[in-house]
Amino acid sequence: MEKIQRFLETKLLPAATKVAGQRHLAAIRDGFISFIPFLIIGSIFIIIQDFPAPGWQELQVKLFGEFFNQFIILPKRVTYDIMSIFIVAAISYKLAQSYRIDAFSASMLSISAFILLTPITTTIDIDGTSHVVEKVITVGGWYGTNGIIVAIITALVVTEMFNFFIKKGIIIKMPDGVPPAVSRAFSALLPGFVIIVVMLLVRLLFMQTPYENIHDFIYQVVSLPMQSLVANNIFGAIGTVFAISLLWCLGLNGGTIVNGIMRPFWVPLQDENLAAIEAGKVAPNIITEQFFDMIWIGGAGATLAVVLVLLYKAKSKQYKELGKMSLAPGLFNINEPIMFGLPVVLNPVLMLPLLLGPIVITIVNYTAMALEIVARPTGVIIPWTTPPLIQGFLITGHWSGALLQLVDIVIVMLIWLPFIAVMDKKKVAEEAGVPDSKNSKGKMSVSS
Incomplete structure (x- = not known):
């Protein structure tokens, strides 16, 4: 017993503590935790829509009309179904905070980069014919739960790039008399431009592959195997x-x-x-x-x-x-x-x-x-x-x-x-x- 306890205290505990405190894992963990209250809010409306009681759906239609079922689920649409946008912002914000840099600018850049990497087209069916609609940020799909892995990667990469520029002083510096808010905004200009250009090139690179976008690549190569083999x-x-x-x-x-x-x-x-x-x-x-x-x-x-x-x-x-x-x-x-x-x-x-x-x-x-x-x-x-x-x-x-x-x-x-x-x-x-x-x-x- 003494040997087991000594092993726990001297070997396993320090290693586990180091993993728990790792900056990027902590940012992912805290980013998800910060969004959980909104998921709970969405879940409450899901329970209202599909409460497990006989005749509940019929009662809703009788009291509120046939469109109430889709109306009451709207809070779920703006939480679950676009959660990747929130997650990329939350993780980037938490990681930037740990570096003590402008967390707001980092999170805004991460959202921009994520949307830049994500398809903005969708397909709709009209009278049995499929039509491609351009310039659409869809509810669900890559903007929902399927895009979470890319959201995490984007948040980490963008924040690291932003931190590199800030810490190296590769920024536009304003005179001392300029208000701090304006100075911070211009500090993000140069690193923001480089980050957007890099993400645009990444999008272009994946357009040349059979996957067409980074989401489909990550989903096929990482998410599906992890889900089936581990999760x-x-x-x-x-x-x-x-x-x-x-x-x-x-x-x-x-x-x-x-x-x-x-x-x-x-x-x-x-x-x-x-x-x-x-x-x-x-x-x-x-x-x-x-x-x-x-x-x-x-x-x-x-x-x-x-x-x-x-x-x-x-x-x-x-x-x-x-x-x-x-x-x-x-x-x-x-x-x-x-x-x-x-x-x-x-x-x-x-x-x-x-x-x-x-x-x-x-x-x-x-x-x-x-x-x-x-x-x-x-x-x-x-x-x-x-x-x-x-x-x-x-x-x-x-x-x-x-x-x-x-x-x-x-x-x-x-x-x-x-x-x-x-x-x-x-x-x-x-x-x-x-x-x-x-x-x-x-x-x-x-x-x-």
């Missing part, structure tokens, strides 16, 4: 929950690190589910970010089950009190009281149930959804603090989602039960003043 299969799901739980063992918020990397590949899958639900079809994808939200019952590690074990099985006063204090946060998926109070962080003994629990229920949930025993995630995003069971119902749009989370809680409780029993027995002895014979011989305590 949208059971092995990728197991690896994801393992990585998140392992990082939590080190005291790092694994969700913000891993989700920041995987989210660009989950979002298109989620959008496919939304489109299918809107068309009255079954959601095609099981693995979306909401699938993992259902796993983290009480927070990363599914620790609400640990709280319940402490409340109903622990005899130690300390563990009983910890269970009581952790219940309210756990019901809103806040796991810090358990992680740092039990503690789980940097505790080699409790690494096993923390890693094993999420893996087991990931397999159970995936199997249940693959066999169509439980409804799949609809793609709707809800606040991460939504209590379990309610969360499962809203994510799947079906009562089976709530029942599945209840089964998950029982499974994780059974996994944790023997570990809590051993710790509780030692803690009861400590509280009674009985010396620990193992510790007196210099061996490690399970509850340390």
